[in-house]
Amino acid sequence: MSDPAGYLKVAPGSQPPLDSPGYGSTHKRHPKQAPIRIAPTLTESLAPRMTERDYPSFADMSVHEGRQAQGERIIVGGRVLDENGKPVPHCMVEIWQACSTGRYHHPLDTHDAPMDPNFKGEGRVFTDADGNYSFVSIKPGAYPWRNHRNAWRPNHIHYSLFGHGFAQRLVTQMYFPGDPLLALDPVFNATPDVAARNRLVAALDMDIGKEEWALGYRFDFVLRGRDATPMENPQ
Amino acid sequence: MSKLVATAAQTIGPYWALIEHPEWADLLRAGGPNAGYDKGERITLTGRVTDGDGATCPDAVVELWQAGPDGEYEAGFHGYGRSRCDADGCFHFTTVKPGAVKGRGNATQAPHVTLSVFARGLMNHVSTRLYFSGEALNETDPVLGQVPEARRGTLIARPAGAGVWQLDIVLQGEGETVFLEV
Ligand SMILES: [Fe+2]
Numbered sequence: 001m002s003d004p005a006g007y008l009k010v011a012p013g014s015q016p017p018l019d020s021p022g023y024g025s026t027h028k029r030h031p032k033q034a035p036i037r038i039a040p041t042l043t044e045s046l047a048p049r050m051t052e053r054d055y056p057s058f059a060d061m062s063v064h065e066g067r068q069a070q071g072e073r074i075i076v077g078g079r080v081l082d083e084n085g086k087p088v089p090h091c092m093v094e095i096w097q098a099c100s101t102g103r104y105h106h107p108l109d110t111h112d113a114p115m116d117p118n119f120k121g122e123g124r125v126f127t128d129a130d131g132n133y134s135f136v137s138i139k140p141g142a143y144p145w146r147n148h149r150n151a152w153r154p155n156h157i158h159y160s161l162f163g164h165g166f167a168q169r170l171v172t173q174m175y176f177p178g179d180p181l182l183a184l185d186p187v188f189n190a191t192p193d194v195a196a197r198n199r200l201v202a203a204l205d206m207d208i209g210k211e212e213w214a215l216g217y218r219f220d221f222v223l224r225g226r227d228a229t230p231m232e233n234p235q
Numbered sequence: 236m237s238k239l240v241a242t243a244a245q246t247i248g249p250y251w252a253l254i255e256h257p258e259w260a261d262l263l264r265a266g267g268p269n270a271g272y273d274k275g276e277r278i279t280l281t282g283r284v285t286d287g288d289g290a291t292c293p294d295a296v297v298e299l300w301q302a303g304p305d306g307e308y309e310a311g312f313h314g315y316g317r318s319r320c321d322a323d324g325c326f327h328f329t330t331v332k333p334g335a336v337k338g339r340g341n342a343t344q345a346p347h348v349t350l351s352v353f354a355r356g357l358m359n360h361v362s363t364r365l366y367f368s369g370e371a372l373n374e375t376d377p378v379l380g381q382v383p384e385a386r387r388g389t390l391i392a393r394p395a396g397a398g399v400w401q402l403d404i405v406l407q408g409e410g411e412t413v414f415l416e417v
Contacts (some may be wrong), residue, residue: 003339007417011240016358023246025356028287029406035361035416038378041338043349043364044417046308048300048315054268085238096253104250108294121253158248166300167417171353171360173245190358191243200243222239 004045005226007167008083013193022186024147040167047166050092052126061095061123061137069119069138071100073214076202077134080127080161082168083225087131093221094160095123095135102141111143136214142181154181154188161221168223175201176217244359249294251353252319260318262299262330268313275304275312275331279399280365280392283324284352287407291324295354297404299328301347306334314348332367338377345372345379352404361414365402366391378415386413 018030038044062069080088098104099119103111119138127133142152154175161170175182182188182201191197199222208216258264263272280299284292296319303312314333318326330348338344351362366373368391373379379387389412392402404412 014240015243016245018358018361020358023356023358025246026358027356028290029292029354029356030358031361031407031411031414032287033411033413035414036381038381038415038417039339040417041344041378042308042336043300043302043344043347048313049309050315054313081239083239083241094254096251098250104253106250106252108249108252124254158245158251160247160251160254166349166362169298169351169360170242171244171247172242173248187245187358196240196243199240200245222242224241225239 004040004042005228006040007165007224008227011193011196014191014196016190017192020186020190023190040165044167045165047162047164047168050126050162055092055124057125058123059125059135061119061121061135064118064120067118069099070116071119071138071141073136074139075134075136075208075210075214075216076157076174076219077132077205077208077216078218078220079131080133080221080223081131082163082223086225087127088163088168088223089127089129089131091127091131091133091164092162093125093127093133095125095137095157097121097137097140097157098143100138100141102143113141113143134208139176139215147186152181152184154179154185159221161223163223170221170223172221173200174219177201177204246355246358247296247353247360249355251296255296255319256317257319260316260326260328262313262316262328272312272331275334277398278330278332280328280330280348280402281325281395281399282392282402282404284320284326284354284404285324285406289408291320292354292406293320293322293324295320295324295352297326298351298353299330300349300351301330302333302336304331304334306336335372342377343372343375345370345376347376347378350402350404352406357406361406362416363404363412363414364390365400367400368393382413389413
């Protein structure tokens with residue numbers, strides 16, 4: 001059996017640095033030493049196999065125990081691909097977000113905004129054989145977060161994806177087009193490359209939305225891809 | 236040449252608990268993917284996550300990925316777990332001790348599990364490995380061999396009671412954990 005292929009190097013500027021001074025919580029939490037680069041072994045090349053039997057999907061976050069959540073109903077859909085453009089099928093996507101008023105269904109969130117009892121804010125879906133996913137939710141509200149003077153997070157949805165190799169693991173956030181808070185948000189702006197940053201903004205898509213029912217947004221995820229050229233010694 | 240660029244990571248933030256399922260920290264849980272699994276040695280893995288001030292990180296979440304006792308991944312044993320850090324900043328996993336895993340070339344890797352830390356203030360997760368002190372294979376493990384000797388201890392768990400192994404994770408500063416990337 002041959003050795004696992006390496007992963008493509010991270011494109012410069014395409015990822016936010018762990019030391020992102022505009023985001024106060026990074027000050028004491030970012031490692032000061034550079035990580036050690038290793039050649040992938042089975043450990044880094046394989047990934048846990050999530051199945052809907054063990055991790056059931058729930059694709060409609062807009063309804064809780066039969067009751068409709070408040071707010072603007074949305075459908076988010078798109079594809080999960082790798083950097084070589086290959087679809088990632090049967091990929092588990094975890095989703096979480098605030099309700100339409102900008103409040104998380106969690107005791108730690110003390111933001112003084114009404115909590116929607118019919119919006120729990122958790123979703124889970126799997127991509128199909130072609131890497132497509134979609135789910136129904138409510139457009140989340142902005143919320144304050146004390147990072148700087150009168151700091152508010154732009155509307156966003158959190159995602160967690162498991163690829164087919166542990167090195168493909170991705171936790172990220174999706175934003176909404178035209179949000180004026182994006183220009184002021186240190187988390188969004190931590191990614192130096194403007195194009196990479198803007199790829200975190202979903203696109204309004206009238207083909208994904210449903211007439212007289214929900215607005216649609218398109219958002220594609222790209223997970224790290226394998227390098228076709230032989231691995232050089234990383235040392 | 237790649238066609239696309241991987242999506243930028245963003246912090247997991249303080250409210251990831253909305254997707255928390257505490258039972259995932261027990262890989263042998265009743266009704267779970269490994270229910271009834273009876274091979275290997277049952278162990279507990281624990282450790283404290285601290286920041287550059289030595290303060291605990293009670294909002295952090297640690298993910299585990301490991302092979303089964305036979306050293307194979309996802310072949311009869313589902314090797315994924317997730318544990319929140321408690322009020323003392325400690326994660327706790329119940330699992331089985333992994334076996335030695337085939338390495339690159341003809342190498343053999345010492346038994347190890349991968350731990351990834353996600354938290355508010357971490358723009359992307361950081362990953363490391365937990366090895367077991369006293370394993371003869373640690374001496375020849377290719378990944379441990381890449382880590383400067385003075386810092387190797389940050390990857391090696393100590394026994395802390397019967398079947399309990401402890402490895403603290405220091406995100407920053409003195410005793411900073413060695414993190415790995417591919
Ligand atoms: Fe958030």
